[in-house]
Amino acid sequence: MTRKELFKNTLRKSVHAWKLINELPLSDDESLMLRHFMDQPGFLDLHWRMFVPAIKGQGTEEQKQKWLPLANKMQIIGCYAQTELGHGSNVQGLETTATFDPQTDQFILHSPTQTSSKWWPGGLGKVSTHAVIYARLITDGKDHGVHGFIVQLRNMDDHSPLPGITIGDIGVKFGNGAYNSMDNGFLMFDKFCIPRDQMLMRLSKVTREGKYVPSDVPRQLMYGTMVSVRQTIVSNASIAMARAVCIATRYSAVRRQFGSQNGGIETQVIDYKTQQNRLFPLLASAYAFRFVGEWLKWLYTDVTQRLEASDFATLPEAHACTAGLKSMTTSATSDGIEECRKLCGGHGYLWCSGLPELFAVYVPACTYEGDNVVLQLQVARFLMKTVSQLGSGKAPAGTTAYMGRAKHLLQCRSSIRKAEDWLNPAMVLETFEARALRMAVSCANNLSKFENQEQGFSELLADLVEAAIAHCQLIVVSKFIVKLEGEIKGKGVKNQLKNLCYIYALHLIHKHLGDFLSTNSITSEQASLANHQLRSLYTQVRPNAVALVDAFDYTDHYLGSVLGRYDGNVYPKLFEEALKDPLNDTVVPDGYHEYIRPLIKQHLRSARL
């Protein structure tokens, strides 16, 4: 499809999905499932995941009563317009202004520079009638920082931009189809006026007289919509990873190379230990991210209930967990999808493998909802704060509770003696805790050598990110272990999950061996034992690998991959796909008479053939 066709077709699908949701009708969970199977980024994502939650989280009761019924019936379509051409990560650096005019009781929205143009918001370019706009609030010449506003963008009769608004699509993005189904947009305001009651005023207010009244709740609640989306992105990482792994695992069982004896069949590539060493940790990650995603959903629900009761105590942890896990799982999944492409050899590079499209549509997850490095730095700040409070009498809680055992974890030595000891959950957990704590403490010690903490932080950014990742990996490992300790129906299933849990943990040790050795969390002998155990786990997973990906229950239609077909009938179908290519419509290609024939003829003449 051309870009225009792709965009229009996605509009068609989105509107059809909305019709089904209402007609059947579908529950919220079923509607999410429908979105999942619609399988294309589109304006509904931003309307439901960001525009509506932003109003719910930041609007007053009156504002919710006014706007939510319209949004819930999709009589208005909204998006989330925060990022600007010049500023994305640095939200406090946004330039768009919203200046209160007491004479008209209005805010004047203005884009003072080119870099202040809104740039990137999905659904903004061509579809949305409304947006939640983030802009600097100015009253009486004073800048109060960034706040949210509900703004109508387009005329409800003919969809034209309202006077004072310039709006459009930012252009083609990475990949052929992928994210190009979405109208990520730009927007400039030229002194555009909105009524005062369109500032989202749950967190702070501007009175009729133009007085700014900050509320007593933390201003970070303004970032709540991002926290909610980051949480869902973790579960989505599992879905995308599982999809790539399903394709690569099934194909690795079909594909044979070398090893034929006396003219017999060749070896299935899934039997090579190198293939297993690349594939099975990704299979394990798909399960691990699913379980940590379930836990994060619980954490998010819990913090939401606490916030409603004005208990803000767990907000920093919820922010650190959603930011860190969003970052860690999306980075691992993007890398994992690319690894799966390589695991499928040359055929993985074919569009019909399903992997190039999956990669292209997935990889921006490392950037949207917060650049992955910027988000890990938020985790690092949280960790440094926690370390600095050790010994102050305030016991660390939640995911940092292990830091409360700092004295032990800083000096303990791993008691792993034989390979099977690596199947002991307590020993594995302590290894990850020791490594995470020691990396965090080492950063804190290095920071304390700087007179200026912020300067020290800038100097140590790379180490801080590594410490943050170590903490996030510990969370994933520990939630996998907790899952195994809970109710899992079926002993066989539990055994398989145990194998995957240890593959996940031991492979991380192998991959980040430098961290584990340099922090003395394990010795090099213990590292070899971990590798030994890992190989044995691969052997145990091998006979069940295909069943473990079949368990994701993805249809062939959803996978969209010739290589990942359930029936394994890969080669005939590759031919069928190839023959569908427009280049094969004719035997002699268009351009032959124009370019190839004259070239050949010229050579034939000069060679006197």
Ligand SMILES: CCCCCCCC/C=C\CCCCCCC/C=C/C(=O)SCCNC(=O)CCNC(=O)[C@H](O)C(C)(C)COP(=O)(O)OP(=O)(O)OC[C@H]1O[C@@H](n2cnc3c(N)ncnc32)[C@H](O)[C@@H]1OP(=O)(O)O
């Ligand atoms: C084959 C076909 C397959 C098809 C598959 C389809 C695939 C699609 C799948 C799923 C779709 C998912 C839908 C996703 C849609 C994506 C749309 C994207 C939207 C966006 O990107 S919106 C814009 C997002 N922008 C960002 O994330 C910006 C990142 N920056 C920030 O968040 C912040 O500015 C910051 C965290 C970097 C903070 O910077 P700074 O230090 O300047 O912060 P301050 O504002 O001064 O605050 C510091 C203080 O606050 C704490 N803090 C910060 N953030 C939060 C928070 N969110 N919650 C709570 N607290 C927060 C911070 O820790 C500091 O605290 P202390 O002072 O240290 O105590």
Ligand SMILES: Cc1cc2nc3c(=O)[nH]c(=O)nc-3n(C[C@H](O)[C@H](O)[C@H](O)COP(=O)(O)OP(=O)(O)OC[C@H]3O[C@@H](n4cnc5c(N)ncnc54)[C@H](O)[C@@H]3O)c2cc1C
């Ligand atoms: C597909 C897609 C959809 C999007 N949808 C929306 C949307 O609906 N609404 C919306 O408002 N926005 C949206 N965005 C924008 C997105 O949120 C931002 O792109 C994202 O927050 C990153 O910000 P940036 O582009 O400014 O990156 P930058 O911050 O410019 O990052 C560039 C580089 O600088 C590094 N860097 C930046 N700051 C630091 C630091 N303090 N320390 C160390 N390194 C740093 C980063 O790691 C990165 O390597 C979307 C983006 C994409 C790609």
